[in-house]
Amino acid sequence: MRLRRCSLLLLLPLALGREAHTQTPSTNPADLLLEARSKGSATAPVTVYEMSDFQCPYCRRQAVETFPELERRYIATGKVRWVFINFPLTQIHANAAAAAEFAMCSAKAGMFWPIHDLLFKYQDKWAPLKDPAPFLLSLADSARMGRDAVMPCLTTGEMRAVVRSDADGAARSGAGSTPTFYIEGGLLEGAAPLADFVGILDSIYNAKVTRKQ
Amino acid sequence: MLAGLACSSPEVAVRVSIPGADAVEAPVPNLPLVFLPYDRDSIIAALEARAPTPRPNARTLDSLFEKFRAPFEAYADAEGRAGKLRDSLEGIKRHLDSLPRNAPEYKTEYLRFSAGFDSLKALEKVRDQRQQELDKARTRLGPKIDSLRTAMRQWESTTYHGYDSLTAQLAKSRGRAPIADTTGADGRARLRLIGKPWWIYARSWDAQDPNQEWYWNVPVTRDSLVLDRQNGKRRPRY
Numbered sequence: 236m237r238l239r240r241c242s243l244l245l246l247l248p249l250a251l252g253r254e255a256h257t258q259t260p261s262t263n264p265a266d267l268l269l270e271a272r273s274k275g276s277a278t279a280p281v282t283v284y285e286m287s288d289f290q291c292p293y294c295r296r297q298a299v300e301t302f303p304e305l306e307r308r309y310i311a312t313g314k315v316r317w318v319f320i321n322f323p324l325t326q327i328h329a330n331a332a333a334a335a336e337f338a339m340c341s342a343k344a345g346m347f348w349p350i351h352d353l354l355f356k357y358q359d360k361w362a363p364l365k366d367p368a369p370f371l372l373s374l375a376d377s378a379r380m381g382r383d384a385v386m387p388c389l390t391t392g393e394m395r396a397v398v399r400s401d402a403d404g405a406a407r408s409g410a411g412s413t414p415t416f417y418i419e420g421g422l423l424e425g426a427a428p429l430a431d432f433v434g435i436l437d438s439i440y441n442a443k444v445t446r447k448q
Numbered sequence: 449m450l451a452g453l454a455c456s457s458p459e460v461a462v463r464v465s466i467p468g469a470d471a472v473e474a475p476v477p478n479l480p481l482v483f484l485p486y487d488r489d490s491i492i493a494a495l496e497a498r499a500p501t502p503r504p505n506a507r508t509l510d511s512l513f514e515k516f517r518a519p520f521e522a523y524a525d526a527e528g529r530a531g532k533l534r535d536s537l538e539g540i541k542r543h544l545d546s547l548p549r550n551a552p553e554y555k556t557e558y559l560r561f562s563a564g565f566d567s568l569k570a571l572e573k574v575r576d577q578r579q580q581e582l583d584k585a586r587t588r589l590g591p592k593i594d595s596l597r598t599a600m601r602q603w604e605s606t607t608y609h610g611y612d613s614l615t616a617q618l619a620k621s622r623g624r625a626p627i628a629d630t631t632g633a634d635g636r637a638r639l640r641l642i643g644k645p646w647w648i649y650a651r652s653w654d655a656q657d658p659n660q661e662w663y664w665n666v667p668v669t670r671d672s673l674v675l676d677r678q679n680g681k682r683r684p685r686y
Contacts, residue, residue: 293455324642325643326644399623402643403622406643407625411640411642412454412455412456412457413455414454424454426453
């Protein structure tokens with residue numbers, strides 16, 4: 236288990252929605268849809284930023300095998316707030332940026348998490364496609380949000396800058412691979428097993444709660 | 449254990465190799481490399497295009513450099529040959545030291561050493577003469593070169609005044625700061641770059657001419673890059 240120290244300042248532009256580069260359309264956190272891609276109470280003592288790539292097999296492993304249990308133990312119980320940050324590794328994953336853009340357009344339609352789950356579930360289907368767009372749109376049908384909910388957003392490409400801003404912020408925070416987790420000042424790199432998360436989250440949560448009392 | 453299992457961008461491997469003093473291609477160790485998220489050449493060209501006057505003194509300096517080159521090359525050639533002969537004599541001497549004085553091979557080796565030693569003395573004499581000529585050229589041309597260089601520095605300082613703020617803005621807008629690295633003893637460096645585009649910027653002394661340098665500003669388009677005379681510019685070191 237490796238938890239590398241890291242400054243939140245580096246991640247702040249994306250965490251707080253500050254302008255990360257000139258092509259970011261807005262400085263308003265609402266426009267970065269942070270709420271739409273967060274899970275858990277806004278007042279949870281611990282916040283985890285997951286910097287992830289929908290086409291990365293280790294991110295899939297994390298999302299499918301580890302995250303559901305983390306959600307049950309920490310997010311549903313109000314201990315942890317979980318925020319998804321796009322970090323598509325475009326040099327090695329040709330469809331990662333398209334998937335991230337699709338997920339963000341789904342976030343705009345209030346459907347980020349269902350699409351998040353479907354993207355990881357069917358990663359092996361869309362990842363090798365030369366043009367993943369038709370398959371991705373079929374996921375909109377599977378999630379029962381309908382293509383019309385995402386088509387205008389995909390057509391204008393308005394989420395491209397948000398995805399890029401996410402990725403730039405992730406790189407600035409010190410992430411060099413996916414998944415990487417920013418947990419209260421430290422970076423956890425790689426698809427860590429549940430036991431690692433439990434050790435880290437319990438210790439941070441206990442320290443924070445004890446300090447408050 | 450799952451920790452550490454992750455996807456990551458491939459490493460970029462860079463090798464730097466240029467002709468040495470003997471014109472043979474050799475790796476360049478300890479060379480600073482800077483990875484930039486922008487194309488510095490295009491920024492420099494834009495700033496130069498805005499300058500009210502062209503770069504001053506370039507032709508005069510080029511001509512002075514040309515005058516300096518001949519004595520430098522003559523000296524470097526003599527020193528290079530003397531160095532090689534010195535190394536070779538060292539080898540013969542070590543061999544001689546390992547032989548008994550009465551060994552039949554000792555005499556032939558001693559004669560080789562003796563002849564080589566005489567050649568070295570003659571070569572060192574030539575080298576010393578050429579060094580004097582080089583020193584004369586330096587005394588004659590140096591002050592003029594320095595004064596022209598000072599004027600050029602002033603022009604550069606005015607012309608490139610906005611460079612730092614422009615590049616800082618560009619780096620900020622792309623969310624990526626320049627990354628510095630240095631080649632190892634083998635002239636190689638490896639690092640991981642996130643996002644794109646990137647350019648590698650590097651400068652190295654030209655071993656064959658003290659008034660020239662090798663300059664690279666190469667876009668990173670592959671995982672493995674070679675900086676050499678093919679993609680480098682040999683340019684005056686004003």
